Amino acid sequence: xxxxxxxxxxxxxxxxxxxxxxxxxxxxxxxxxxxxxxxxxxxxxxxxxxxxxxxxxxxxxxxxxxxxxxxxxxxxxxxxxxxxxxxxxxxxxxxxxxxxxxxxxxxxxxxxxxxxxxxxxxxxxxxxxxxxxxxxxxxxxxxxxxxxxxxxxxxxxxxxxxxxxxxxxxxxxxxxxxxxxxxxxxxxxxxxxxxxxxxxxxxxxxxxxxxxxxxxxxxxxxxxxxxxxxxxxxxxxxxxxxxxxxxxxxxxxxxxxxxxxxxxxxxxxxxxxxxxxxxxxxxxxxxxxxxxxxxxxxxxxxxxxxxxxxxxxxxxxxxxxxxxxxxxxxxxxxxxx
Amino acid sequence: xxxxxxxxxxxxxxxxxxxxxxxxxxxxxxxxxxxxxxxxxxxxxxxxxxxxxxxxxxxxxxxxxxxxxxxxxxxxxxxxxxxxxxxxxxxxxxxxxxxxxxxxxxxxxxxxxxxxxxxxxxxxxxxxxxxxxxxxxxxxxxxxxxxxxxxxxxxxxxxxxxxxxxxxxxxxxxxxxxxxxxxxxxxxxxxxxxxxxxxxxxxxxxxxxxxxxxxxxxxxxxxxxxxxxxxxxxxxxxxxxxxxxxxxxxxxxxxxxxxxxxxxxxxxxxxxxxxxxxxxxxxxxxxxxxxxxxxxxxxxxxxxxxxxxxxxxxxxxxxxxxxxxxxxxxxxx
Numbered sequence: 001x002x003x004x005x006x007x008x009x010x011x012x013x014x015x016x017x018x019x020x021x022x023x024x025x026x027x028x029x030x031x032x033x034x035x036x037x038x039x040x041x042x043x044x045x046x047x048x049x050x051x052x053x054x055x056x057x058x059x060x061x062x063x064x065x066x067x068x069x070x071x072x073x074x075x076x077x078x079x080x081x082x083x084x085x086x087x088x089x090x091x092x093x094x095x096x097x098x099x100x101x102x103x104x105x106x107x108x109x110x111x112x113x114x115x116x117x118x119x120x121x122x123x124x125x126x127x128x129x130x131x132x133x134x135x136x137x138x139x140x141x142x143x144x145x146x147x148x149x150x151x152x153x154x155x156x157x158x159x160x161x162x163x164x165x166x167x168x169x170x171x172x173x174x175x176x177x178x179x180x181x182x183x184x185x186x187x188x189x190x191x192x193x194x195x196x197x198x199x200x201x202x203x204x205x206x207x208x209x210x211x212x213x214x215x216x217x218x219x220x221x222x223x224x225x226x227x228x229x230x231x232x233x234x235x236x237x238x239x240x241x242x243x244x245x246x247x248x249x250x251x252x253x254x255x256x257x258x259x260x261x262x263x264x265x266x267x268x269x270x271x272x273x274x275x276x277x278x279x280x281x282x283x284x285x286x287x288x289x290x291x292x293x294x295x296x297x298x299x300x301x302x303x304x305x306x307x308x309x310x311x312x313x314x315x316x317x318x319x320x321x322x323x324x325x326x327x328x329x330x331x332x333x334x335x336x337x
Numbered sequence: 338x339x340x341x342x343x344x345x346x347x348x349x350x351x352x353x354x355x356x357x358x359x360x361x362x363x364x365x366x367x368x369x370x371x372x373x374x375x376x377x378x379x380x381x382x383x384x385x386x387x388x389x390x391x392x393x394x395x396x397x398x399x400x401x402x403x404x405x406x407x408x409x410x411x412x413x414x415x416x417x418x419x420x421x422x423x424x425x426x427x428x429x430x431x432x433x434x435x436x437x438x439x440x441x442x443x444x445x446x447x448x449x450x451x452x453x454x455x456x457x458x459x460x461x462x463x464x465x466x467x468x469x470x471x472x473x474x475x476x477x478x479x480x481x482x483x484x485x486x487x488x489x490x491x492x493x494x495x496x497x498x499x500x501x502x503x504x505x506x507x508x509x510x511x512x513x514x515x516x517x518x519x520x521x522x523x524x525x526x527x528x529x530x531x532x533x534x535x536x537x538x539x540x541x542x543x544x545x546x547x548x549x550x551x552x553x554x555x556x557x558x559x560x561x562x563x564x565x566x567x568x569x570x571x572x573x574x575x576x577x578x579x580x581x582x583x584x585x586x587x588x589x590x591x592x593x594x595x596x597x598x599x600x601x602x603x604x605x606x607x608x609x610x611x612x613x614x615x616x617x618x619x620x621x622x623x624x625x626x627x628x629x630x631x632x633x634x635x636x637x638x639x640x641x642x643x644x645x646x647x648x649x650x651x652x653x654x655x656x657x658x659x660x661x662x663x664x665x666x667x668x669x670x
Contacts, residue, residue: 044567049593053563057556153405159613167609169617182592258555259588264400265556309564315522315550 021281021289025296028279028329032303041310048187050310056182056189058302060085060257062294063250064273066198067118067243069294070205072277074236075219075286076132078243080121080139081250081273085266087147088114088251093156093261096173103175111248117143118244119237126236136240140270147263157260172259179256191253195298198246202291205242215239219286276301279329300329388422390449390641392634393442397455397479398430403628406607407453407477410630418638432459439463443470449640451633453477461485473640477629484648488636490629492652494529495536497624500669501602502537504622504656505574508600512542513573516565518551518558518586520578527553530578530604546572551582558585566593574600580611580623587619606657606666615657625654625666 036045044050064081071078088110095106117139124135159167182189206212214235217225226232255261280297282289304325308318392415396408408425415421424447428435432455440463442450450467454460457480465485468474473487480489505515517534520527527550546569549561558577565572566589575590577583583603590596600621605611611623629652639646655666 041564041568044564047567050564050567053560053567053589057560057563148400153399154402154609157609157613159609161609167613169613180588180592254556257559257588258585262555305560306564309549309561310568312547312549312564315552 022292022296024332025279025281025293025300028332029296029300029303032300032307032325036303036307039307039311041312044310045307050306052182052188052192054302054306055192055195056257057305058298059189059191059195060250060253061269061272061276061301062195062298063198063246063253064269065276065294065298066195066202066291067246068270068273069277069280069282069289069291070202070215070239071132071243072274072282072284073206073215073219073286073289074239075222076125076236076240077136077274077284078118078121078240079133079136079270080117080143081243081247082266082269083140083143083147084114084117084244084247085251085254085269086263087117087143087150088248089255089258089265090147090151090156090261090263092252092255094150096175097158097170097260098156098160100170103173107175107252110252111245114248114251115241115245118247119241121244122237122240123233125240126233144263151261151263153263155260155262176256176259179253180259191257194249194253198249199291199295202294206291211235211238216287219288221287272301275326279326389420390422390637391445391447392421392423392449392451392637393426393438393445393447394423394451395426395428395435395438395442396453397428397435399427400430402607402610403605403626404453407628407630410628411451411634412630414631414634418634421634421637428455430455432456435460436463439467443467443472447472449473449475449637451475451477451637454479454481457482473637475633475636477633486648487640488646488648488650490632490636490650490652492627492629492654494526494626495533497604497626497654497669498530498533499537500533500654500656501530501576501604501622501624502534502539504537504624505576505602506538506541506543508621509543509573514544514546514569514571516562516569516572516575516586517545517548518561518575518577518582519548520551520553520582522550527578534576551577551585553579553582555581555585558582559589562586562589563593566590566595572599574602574621576602578604580605580607580614580620583611583620583623584614587614606655612657612662615659615662618659622656622658624656624669627652627654 040046064085068078068081091113092106092110095101095109096103121136121139124130125132158170158172160170162168179190206215214225214230217230218232218235222232251266254265258265276297277294278284279300280293282293304322308321313321394408394411396404399405399408411423415423426438428438435455436459439450439452439460443466450472452460452464452474454476461482464474464476464481465483468485468487476486476489478491519531522528522531547565551558551561558581562575562585575583575586577586580603583601587596587601590599601619602622603611603614603620604624604626606623606625611620614620615623632650632652636646636650653668655668657666661667
């Protein structure tokens with residue numbers, strides 16, 4: 001009798017520990033990190049530069065994942081993030097390199113376009129009750145088309161086509177070099193700091209603002225949220241708009257890192273962004289999750305890719321391993337609920 | 338009970354999603370066809386008034402800059418000849434769409450078809466049908482099966498890869514540590530540029546210290562190059578299967594402050610891409626993969642002129658380096 005109760009007590013504390021999604025997400029990250037310590041590619045994994053480069057590479061995906069997290073908590077999904085990234089990357093290059101607008105104007109214009117396109121998705125979902133999957137699928141196709149149309153199918157680079165068919169070269173605007181640089185003694189990439197800023201903003205929204213509570217409420221039970229007077233349409237408009245805004249931020253970072261605007265940029269990035277959110281432990285059914293989880297998810301995916309890359313693992317094995325590890329991580333989070 | 342409702346709800350949702358994807362794509366196809374039909378009529382009307390010959394050009398996918406360039410080459414060359422009228426169609430990476438485009442050209446009675454096929458097998462039959470109905474067909478870049486076409490024009494990736502390998506051996510004095518950033522290795526160009534290159538460096542003391550598949554993409558190349566840089570202190574040269582890959586590798590090296598120690602070599606040498614990188618000193622060399630657009634129009638004119646032509650034309654390509662770029666590159670043997 002006594003022994004039995006002690007057993008239950010023990011398993012209860014164990015459960016409570018494991019029930020914390022943050023801890024479980026962290027365990028998956030630690031696991032991936034340990035794999036990296038074992039397969040360290042002749043010590044490359046122990047150099048800070050490897051970690052700095054991983055953080056730089058994952059930043060663009062993680063910025064997309066920030067907006068995606070909020071959308072997913074409302075029980076929605078945003079498939080248009082990759083295309084919007086492409087569109088804003090093209091626009092940013094077009095405005096700042098070829099049209100020689102001031103950096104502030106270019107930044108502002110791109111952010112407005114991103115937020116506006118996101119808000120249109122939000123409007124379709126909120127006001128016209130179109131399934132988020134469908135509304136953002138349509139936006140994905142439309143924005144990709146627009147990126148190709150604006151750029152004429154060509155990359156927008158520092159080579160400007162003259163009317164007589166020759167190319168004239170312009171300098172890369174300083175804003176590109178700034179965003180593409182590393183600061184603090186070359187120890188961290190600027191895009192990584194932007195990503196951390198995005199995380200912070202999302203955390204403030206979710207933890208401190210009324211808007212954040214609305215997002216959770218809508219994802220948990222939309223009908224109940226509506227009956228308790230939560231402005232559903234406005235919240236969705238804002239949330240998808242924020243996701244679009246983050247796409248623009250990511251697109252600007254992408255253009256700065258490539259020194260050009262590629263209309264094909266961001267293809268399939270939406271899948272990586274969703275994978276980051278889900279592997280962190282945010283529930284696709286909505287209502288549950290958080291931005292801290294997404295941060296850990298981004299680190300997990302980032303380290304996974306980096307470890308496979310420094311070990312020069314072949315493409316076929318890389319895809320199979322990534323698939324297996326994603327399933328493993330999600331199962332791990334699911335089993336002991 | 339709650340769970341089952343959720344399950345059936347999600348089933349409905351999946352059905353809905355599948356349905357709407359199908360709907361979306363069919364609607365867009367239909368619109369495309371209607372539009373191109375209208376364009377065709379317009380083209381035919383124009384044909385009567387001004388041009389003597391109408392050429393139908395079916396491009397498999399305009400998503401790639403290289404193919405955009407191919408269409409541009411066709412257009413620029415055709416504009417020099419007022420008797421020619423070219424109708425362009427984009428198959429958007431869909432073999433069946435390309436098949437129906439060729440059928441549309443046959444029905445419209447164009448004088449010649451230029452096709453850059455997506456895949457060999459699905460397009461062999463429609464190309465043969467056009468050829469048998471008496472319309473000359475010029476096949477560009479990728480092949481169709483059999484012999485029922487008028488002329489194939491293309492470049493040889495193996496030869497270009499080999500030339501790149503030989504150039505690299507010479508440049509490095511027969512010895513060095515090289516990183517190879519491969520294009521998608523499930524694609525023929527990727528495989529050929531790889532085997533040709535390995536052929537070219539055979540017998541030298543060139544060591545491939547790191548190789549990775551960057552899928553033709555610049556951000557991927559940058560990521561892989563960062564890994565190579567983290568692992569190896571000494572890298573002499575990077576051979577990338579396309580110019581964006583070489584540029585991505587350059588950006589990674591530049592971020593690490595090591596771009597001066599490494600030579601970057603790419604393939605494609607598009608005028609607005611690789612050639613510019615060479616001019617800027619980013620790439621040590623870029624090897625041209627010619628589109629054949631210009632040659633296609635020239636061949637078409639020969640066909641219209643009643644000349645007999647070879648059934649296979651292999652395009653020669655050029656290498657661009659800082660020394661020769663202002664003279665328009667150097668032809669490979």
